[in-house]
Amino acid sequence: MLGDRQETEEGVRERKRRETLARIAETGLRLFMTDGYENTTLEAIAEAAGISRRTFFYYFKSKEDIILVWQSNFTHLMRAAVIAEPPHQTPVDTVKNALLKLTSSYHSDQSIVLDRVIRSSPALMSASHAKYVAQEQAIFEALCEKWPQAKHRKSLRIAAMVTVGAFRLAVDAWSKDNGKRPPSAYLRETFATLEGTFQFQ
Incomplete structure:
Protein backbone atom coordinates (compact mmCIF):
# COMPACT_ATOMS: atom_id res chain seq x y z
CA MET A 1 0.00 0.00 0.00
CA PHE A 60 16.53 25.25 -18.73
CA LYS A 61 20.18 26.30 -18.94
CA SER A 62 19.44 29.36 -21.06
CA LYS A 63 16.73 30.85 -23.26
CA GLU A 64 18.46 29.17 -26.21
CA ASP A 65 17.70 25.86 -24.51
CA ILE A 66 13.97 26.49 -25.00
CA ILE A 67 14.43 26.38 -28.78
CA LEU A 68 16.65 23.30 -28.50
CA VAL A 69 14.05 21.45 -26.40
CA TRP A 70 11.34 22.35 -28.92
CA GLN A 71 13.50 21.04 -31.78
CA SER A 72 14.42 17.92 -29.80
CA ASN A 73 10.75 17.16 -29.25
CA PHE A 74 10.16 17.33 -33.01
CA THR A 75 13.03 14.88 -33.53
CA HIS A 76 11.35 12.42 -31.14
CA LEU A 77 8.08 12.86 -33.04
CA MET A 78 9.87 12.12 -36.32
CA ARG A 79 11.22 8.85 -34.93
CA ALA A 80 7.81 7.80 -33.62
CA ALA A 81 6.12 8.71 -36.90
CA VAL A 82 8.54 6.57 -38.93
CA ILE A 83 8.02 3.58 -36.62
CA ALA A 84 4.24 3.99 -36.86
CA GLU A 85 4.23 3.79 -40.67
CA PRO A 86 2.63 0.61 -42.13
CA PRO A 87 4.91 -2.05 -43.66
CA HIS A 88 5.44 -2.88 -47.34
CA GLN A 89 6.93 0.53 -48.20
CA THR A 90 10.46 1.38 -49.21
CA PRO A 91 12.55 3.08 -46.50
CA VAL A 92 12.44 6.39 -48.40
CA ASP A 93 8.65 6.23 -48.82
CA THR A 94 8.31 5.32 -45.15
CA VAL A 95 10.13 8.47 -44.09
CA LYS A 96 8.39 10.64 -46.69
CA ASN A 97 4.91 9.55 -45.61
CA ALA A 98 5.81 9.88 -41.93
CA LEU A 99 7.01 13.46 -42.46
CA LEU A 100 3.95 14.36 -44.52
CA LYS A 101 1.63 13.19 -41.74
CA LEU A 102 3.71 14.90 -39.07
CA THR A 103 3.95 18.29 -40.76
CA SER A 104 0.27 18.34 -41.67
CA SER A 105 -0.56 19.07 -38.02
CA TYR A 106 1.72 22.09 -37.75
CA HIS A 107 0.36 25.62 -38.07
CA SER A 108 2.24 27.43 -40.82
CA ASP A 109 1.83 30.92 -39.31
CA GLN A 110 3.36 29.97 -35.96
CA SER A 111 6.06 27.82 -37.53
CA ILE A 112 7.20 30.52 -39.96
CA VAL A 113 7.54 33.04 -37.15
CA LEU A 114 9.60 30.57 -35.11
CA ASP A 115 11.73 29.88 -38.17
CA ARG A 116 12.44 33.61 -38.48
CA VAL A 117 13.35 33.76 -34.80
CA ILE A 118 15.87 30.97 -35.29
CA ARG A 119 17.34 32.54 -38.43
CA SER A 120 17.71 35.89 -36.67
CA SER A 121 20.25 34.49 -34.19
CA PRO A 122 23.66 33.06 -35.21
CA ALA A 123 23.69 30.90 -32.06
CA LEU A 124 20.27 29.46 -32.84
CA MET A 125 21.19 28.92 -36.49
CA SER A 126 24.25 26.93 -35.41
CA ALA A 127 22.12 24.81 -33.09
CA SER A 128 19.52 24.43 -35.83
CA HIS A 129 22.08 22.97 -38.23
CA ALA A 130 23.19 20.53 -35.52
CA LYS A 131 19.63 19.25 -35.09
CA TYR A 132 19.68 17.67 -38.53
CA VAL A 133 22.42 15.29 -37.34
CA ALA A 134 20.16 14.22 -34.47
CA GLN A 135 17.21 13.81 -36.86
CA GLU A 136 19.27 11.66 -39.20
CA GLN A 137 20.27 9.40 -36.32
CA ALA A 138 16.69 9.20 -35.03
CA ILE A 139 15.36 8.22 -38.46
CA PHE A 140 18.15 5.69 -38.94
CA GLU A 141 17.31 4.06 -35.60
CA ALA A 142 13.60 3.99 -36.47
CA LEU A 143 14.31 2.38 -39.84
CA CYS A 144 16.53 -0.20 -38.15
CA GLU A 145 13.60 -1.15 -35.92
CA LYS A 146 11.51 -1.80 -39.03
CA TRP A 147 14.32 -3.57 -40.91
CA PRO A 148 16.45 -5.13 -38.13
CA GLN A 149 18.61 -7.34 -40.36
CA ALA A 150 22.26 -6.30 -40.24
CA LYS A 151 22.59 -6.55 -44.04
CA HIS A 152 20.28 -3.52 -44.42
CA ARG A 153 22.23 -1.16 -42.14
CA LYS A 154 24.26 0.60 -44.83
CA SER A 155 21.23 1.13 -47.08
CA LEU A 156 19.18 2.42 -44.14
CA ARG A 157 21.93 4.85 -43.17
CA ILE A 158 21.93 6.23 -46.72
CA ALA A 159 18.11 6.43 -46.66
CA ALA A 160 18.24 8.41 -43.41
CA MET A 161 20.86 10.79 -44.85
CA VAL A 162 19.04 11.54 -48.10
CA THR A 163 15.58 11.87 -46.53
CA VAL A 164 16.80 14.31 -43.90
CA GLY A 165 18.56 16.20 -46.68
CA ALA A 166 15.30 16.35 -48.61
CA PHE A 167 13.46 17.49 -45.48
CA ARG A 168 16.07 20.20 -44.91
CA LEU A 169 15.72 21.49 -48.48
CA ALA A 170 11.93 21.51 -48.12
CA VAL A 171 12.17 23.54 -44.89
CA ASP A 172 14.54 26.03 -46.55
CA ALA A 173 12.22 26.42 -49.56
CA TRP A 174 9.20 26.85 -47.28
CA SER A 175 11.08 29.49 -45.24
CA LYS A 176 12.25 31.46 -48.31
CA ASP A 177 8.69 31.41 -49.60
CA ASN A 178 7.46 32.80 -46.25
CA GLY A 179 5.23 29.80 -45.74
CA LYS A 180 2.89 30.72 -48.58
CA ARG A 181 1.99 27.05 -48.98
CA PRO A 182 1.72 24.23 -46.41
CA PRO A 183 5.02 22.50 -45.50
CA SER A 184 3.66 19.29 -47.05
CA ALA A 185 3.66 20.91 -50.51
CA TYR A 186 7.38 21.60 -50.31
CA LEU A 187 8.01 18.12 -48.94
CA ARG A 188 6.21 16.49 -51.86
CA GLU A 189 8.17 18.54 -54.38
CA THR A 190 11.52 17.85 -52.73
CA PHE A 191 10.91 14.12 -52.46
CA ALA A 192 9.74 14.05 -56.09
CA THR A 193 13.08 15.63 -57.00
CA LEU A 194 14.88 13.04 -54.88
CA GLU A 195 13.06 10.19 -56.57
CA GLY A 196 14.05 11.53 -59.99
CA THR A 197 17.64 12.35 -59.09
CA PHE A 198 19.13 9.19 -60.59
CA GLN A 199 16.77 8.89 -63.53
CA PHE A 200 18.63 11.09 -66.03
CA GLN A 201 18.26 10.15 -69.70
Missing part, protein backbone atom coordinates in the same frame (compact mmCIF):
# COMPACT_ATOMS: atom_id res chain seq x y z
CA LEU A 2 2.84 2.34 0.95
CA GLY A 3 4.62 1.45 -2.28
CA ASP A 4 1.50 2.26 -4.31
CA ARG A 5 1.13 5.63 -2.59
CA GLN A 6 4.80 6.45 -3.15
CA GLU A 7 4.50 5.50 -6.81
CA THR A 8 1.41 7.71 -7.11
CA GLU A 9 3.18 10.66 -5.48
CA GLU A 10 6.15 10.22 -7.81
CA GLY A 11 3.76 10.12 -10.77
CA VAL A 12 2.11 13.36 -9.65
CA ARG A 13 5.50 15.07 -9.21
CA GLU A 14 6.62 13.95 -12.67
CA ARG A 15 3.37 15.17 -14.22
CA LYS A 16 3.75 18.56 -12.54
CA ARG A 17 7.38 18.75 -13.70
CA ARG A 18 6.36 18.09 -17.30
CA GLU A 19 3.54 20.62 -17.08
CA THR A 20 5.86 23.30 -15.69
CA LEU A 21 8.51 22.60 -18.33
CA ALA A 22 5.88 22.81 -21.08
CA ARG A 23 4.48 26.07 -19.66
CA ILE A 24 7.91 27.69 -19.56
CA ALA A 25 8.74 26.52 -23.09
CA GLU A 26 5.41 27.71 -24.50
CA THR A 27 5.79 31.07 -22.74
CA GLY A 28 9.32 31.51 -24.06
CA LEU A 29 8.32 30.64 -27.63
CA ARG A 30 5.37 33.05 -27.47
CA LEU A 31 7.60 35.88 -26.26
CA PHE A 32 10.23 35.10 -28.89
CA MET A 33 7.55 35.44 -31.56
CA THR A 34 6.02 38.66 -30.22
CA ASP A 35 9.08 40.51 -28.87
CA GLY A 36 11.96 38.92 -30.77
CA TYR A 37 14.54 36.48 -29.48
CA GLU A 38 17.22 39.03 -28.62
CA ASN A 39 14.74 41.33 -26.84
CA THR A 40 13.29 38.57 -24.67
CA THR A 41 15.00 38.27 -21.28
CA LEU A 42 15.04 35.36 -18.88
CA GLU A 43 13.29 37.58 -16.36
CA ALA A 44 10.48 38.28 -18.82
CA ILE A 45 9.99 34.56 -19.51
CA ALA A 46 10.02 33.72 -15.80
CA GLU A 47 7.56 36.48 -14.94
CA ALA A 48 5.16 35.57 -17.76
CA ALA A 49 5.34 31.88 -16.79
CA GLY A 50 4.70 32.69 -13.12
CA ILE A 51 7.97 31.26 -11.83
CA SER A 52 11.19 32.54 -10.30
CA ARG A 53 14.48 32.98 -12.16
CA ARG A 54 15.86 30.14 -10.02
CA THR A 55 13.04 27.83 -11.13
CA PHE A 56 13.74 28.71 -14.75
CA PHE A 57 17.32 27.48 -14.38
CA TYR A 58 16.06 24.26 -12.81
CA TYR A 59 14.41 23.42 -16.15
Whole structure:
Protein backbone atom coordinates (compact mmCIF):
# COMPACT_ATOMS: atom_id res chain seq x y z
CA MET A 1 0.00 0.00 0.00
CA LEU A 2 2.84 2.34 0.95
CA GLY A 3 4.62 1.45 -2.28
CA ASP A 4 1.50 2.26 -4.31
CA ARG A 5 1.13 5.63 -2.59
CA GLN A 6 4.80 6.45 -3.15
CA GLU A 7 4.50 5.50 -6.81
CA THR A 8 1.41 7.71 -7.11
CA GLU A 9 3.18 10.66 -5.48
CA GLU A 10 6.15 10.22 -7.81
CA GLY A 11 3.76 10.12 -10.77
CA VAL A 12 2.11 13.36 -9.65
CA ARG A 13 5.50 15.07 -9.21
CA GLU A 14 6.62 13.95 -12.67
CA ARG A 15 3.37 15.17 -14.22
CA LYS A 16 3.75 18.56 -12.54
CA ARG A 17 7.38 18.75 -13.70
CA ARG A 18 6.36 18.09 -17.30
CA GLU A 19 3.54 20.62 -17.08
CA THR A 20 5.86 23.30 -15.69
CA LEU A 21 8.51 22.60 -18.33
CA ALA A 22 5.88 22.81 -21.08
CA ARG A 23 4.48 26.07 -19.66
CA ILE A 24 7.91 27.69 -19.56
CA ALA A 25 8.74 26.52 -23.09
CA GLU A 26 5.41 27.71 -24.50
CA THR A 27 5.79 31.07 -22.74
CA GLY A 28 9.32 31.51 -24.06
CA LEU A 29 8.32 30.64 -27.63
CA ARG A 30 5.37 33.05 -27.47
CA LEU A 31 7.60 35.88 -26.26
CA PHE A 32 10.23 35.10 -28.89
CA MET A 33 7.55 35.44 -31.56
CA THR A 34 6.02 38.66 -30.22
CA ASP A 35 9.08 40.51 -28.87
CA GLY A 36 11.96 38.92 -30.77
CA TYR A 37 14.54 36.48 -29.48
CA GLU A 38 17.22 39.03 -28.62
CA ASN A 39 14.74 41.33 -26.84
CA THR A 40 13.29 38.57 -24.67
CA THR A 41 15.00 38.27 -21.28
CA LEU A 42 15.04 35.36 -18.88
CA GLU A 43 13.29 37.58 -16.36
CA ALA A 44 10.48 38.28 -18.82
CA ILE A 45 9.99 34.56 -19.51
CA ALA A 46 10.02 33.72 -15.80
CA GLU A 47 7.56 36.48 -14.94
CA ALA A 48 5.16 35.57 -17.76
CA ALA A 49 5.34 31.88 -16.79
CA GLY A 50 4.70 32.69 -13.12
CA ILE A 51 7.97 31.26 -11.83
CA SER A 52 11.19 32.54 -10.30
CA ARG A 53 14.48 32.98 -12.16
CA ARG A 54 15.86 30.14 -10.02
CA THR A 55 13.04 27.83 -11.13
CA PHE A 56 13.74 28.71 -14.75
CA PHE A 57 17.32 27.48 -14.38
CA TYR A 58 16.06 24.26 -12.81
CA TYR A 59 14.41 23.42 -16.15
CA PHE A 60 16.53 25.25 -18.73
CA LYS A 61 20.18 26.30 -18.94
CA SER A 62 19.44 29.36 -21.06
CA LYS A 63 16.73 30.85 -23.26
CA GLU A 64 18.46 29.17 -26.21
CA ASP A 65 17.70 25.86 -24.51
CA ILE A 66 13.97 26.49 -25.00
CA ILE A 67 14.43 26.38 -28.78
CA LEU A 68 16.65 23.30 -28.50
CA VAL A 69 14.05 21.45 -26.40
CA TRP A 70 11.34 22.35 -28.92
CA GLN A 71 13.50 21.04 -31.78
CA SER A 72 14.42 17.92 -29.80
CA ASN A 73 10.75 17.16 -29.25
CA PHE A 74 10.16 17.33 -33.01
CA THR A 75 13.03 14.88 -33.53
CA HIS A 76 11.35 12.42 -31.14
CA LEU A 77 8.08 12.86 -33.04
CA MET A 78 9.87 12.12 -36.32
CA ARG A 79 11.22 8.85 -34.93
CA ALA A 80 7.81 7.80 -33.62
CA ALA A 81 6.12 8.71 -36.90
CA VAL A 82 8.54 6.57 -38.93
CA ILE A 83 8.02 3.58 -36.62
CA ALA A 84 4.24 3.99 -36.86
CA GLU A 85 4.23 3.79 -40.67
CA PRO A 86 2.63 0.61 -42.13
CA PRO A 87 4.91 -2.05 -43.66
CA HIS A 88 5.44 -2.88 -47.34
CA GLN A 89 6.93 0.53 -48.20
CA THR A 90 10.46 1.38 -49.21
CA PRO A 91 12.55 3.08 -46.50
CA VAL A 92 12.44 6.39 -48.40
CA ASP A 93 8.65 6.23 -48.82
CA THR A 94 8.31 5.32 -45.15
CA VAL A 95 10.13 8.47 -44.09
CA LYS A 96 8.39 10.64 -46.69
CA ASN A 97 4.91 9.55 -45.61
CA ALA A 98 5.81 9.88 -41.93
CA LEU A 99 7.01 13.46 -42.46
CA LEU A 100 3.95 14.36 -44.52
CA LYS A 101 1.63 13.19 -41.74
CA LEU A 102 3.71 14.90 -39.07
CA THR A 103 3.95 18.29 -40.76
CA SER A 104 0.27 18.34 -41.67
CA SER A 105 -0.56 19.07 -38.02
CA TYR A 106 1.72 22.09 -37.75
CA HIS A 107 0.36 25.62 -38.07
CA SER A 108 2.24 27.43 -40.82
CA ASP A 109 1.83 30.92 -39.31
CA GLN A 110 3.36 29.97 -35.96
CA SER A 111 6.06 27.82 -37.53
CA ILE A 112 7.20 30.52 -39.96
CA VAL A 113 7.54 33.04 -37.15
CA LEU A 114 9.60 30.57 -35.11
CA ASP A 115 11.73 29.88 -38.17
CA ARG A 116 12.44 33.61 -38.48
CA VAL A 117 13.35 33.76 -34.80
CA ILE A 118 15.87 30.97 -35.29
CA ARG A 119 17.34 32.54 -38.43
CA SER A 120 17.71 35.89 -36.67
CA SER A 121 20.25 34.49 -34.19
CA PRO A 122 23.66 33.06 -35.21
CA ALA A 123 23.69 30.90 -32.06
CA LEU A 124 20.27 29.46 -32.84
CA MET A 125 21.19 28.92 -36.49
CA SER A 126 24.25 26.93 -35.41
CA ALA A 127 22.12 24.81 -33.09
CA SER A 128 19.52 24.43 -35.83
CA HIS A 129 22.08 22.97 -38.23
CA ALA A 130 23.19 20.53 -35.52
CA LYS A 131 19.63 19.25 -35.09
CA TYR A 132 19.68 17.67 -38.53
CA VAL A 133 22.42 15.29 -37.34
CA ALA A 134 20.16 14.22 -34.47
CA GLN A 135 17.21 13.81 -36.86
CA GLU A 136 19.27 11.66 -39.20
CA GLN A 137 20.27 9.40 -36.32
CA ALA A 138 16.69 9.20 -35.03
CA ILE A 139 15.36 8.22 -38.46
CA PHE A 140 18.15 5.69 -38.94
CA GLU A 141 17.31 4.06 -35.60
CA ALA A 142 13.60 3.99 -36.47
CA LEU A 143 14.31 2.38 -39.84
CA CYS A 144 16.53 -0.20 -38.15
CA GLU A 145 13.60 -1.15 -35.92
CA LYS A 146 11.51 -1.80 -39.03
CA TRP A 147 14.32 -3.57 -40.91
CA PRO A 148 16.45 -5.13 -38.13
CA GLN A 149 18.61 -7.34 -40.36
CA ALA A 150 22.26 -6.30 -40.24
CA LYS A 151 22.59 -6.55 -44.04
CA HIS A 152 20.28 -3.52 -44.42
CA ARG A 153 22.23 -1.16 -42.14
CA LYS A 154 24.26 0.60 -44.83
CA SER A 155 21.23 1.13 -47.08
CA LEU A 156 19.18 2.42 -44.14
CA ARG A 157 21.93 4.85 -43.17
CA ILE A 158 21.93 6.23 -46.72
CA ALA A 159 18.11 6.43 -46.66
CA ALA A 160 18.24 8.41 -43.41
CA MET A 161 20.86 10.79 -44.85
CA VAL A 162 19.04 11.54 -48.10
CA THR A 163 15.58 11.87 -46.53
CA VAL A 164 16.80 14.31 -43.90
CA GLY A 165 18.56 16.20 -46.68
CA ALA A 166 15.30 16.35 -48.61
CA PHE A 167 13.46 17.49 -45.48
CA ARG A 168 16.07 20.20 -44.91
CA LEU A 169 15.72 21.49 -48.48
CA ALA A 170 11.93 21.51 -48.12
CA VAL A 171 12.17 23.54 -44.89
CA ASP A 172 14.54 26.03 -46.55
CA ALA A 173 12.22 26.42 -49.56
CA TRP A 174 9.20 26.85 -47.28
CA SER A 175 11.08 29.49 -45.24
CA LYS A 176 12.25 31.46 -48.31
CA ASP A 177 8.69 31.41 -49.60
CA ASN A 178 7.46 32.80 -46.25
CA GLY A 179 5.23 29.80 -45.74
CA LYS A 180 2.89 30.72 -48.58
CA ARG A 181 1.99 27.05 -48.98
CA PRO A 182 1.72 24.23 -46.41
CA PRO A 183 5.02 22.50 -45.50
CA SER A 184 3.66 19.29 -47.05
CA ALA A 185 3.66 20.91 -50.51
CA TYR A 186 7.38 21.60 -50.31
CA LEU A 187 8.01 18.12 -48.94
CA ARG A 188 6.21 16.49 -51.86
CA GLU A 189 8.17 18.54 -54.38
CA THR A 190 11.52 17.85 -52.73
CA PHE A 191 10.91 14.12 -52.46
CA ALA A 192 9.74 14.05 -56.09
CA THR A 193 13.08 15.63 -57.00
CA LEU A 194 14.88 13.04 -54.88
CA GLU A 195 13.06 10.19 -56.57
CA GLY A 196 14.05 11.53 -59.99
CA THR A 197 17.64 12.35 -59.09
CA PHE A 198 19.13 9.19 -60.59
CA GLN A 199 16.77 8.89 -63.53
CA PHE A 200 18.63 11.09 -66.03
CA GLN A 201 18.26 10.15 -69.70
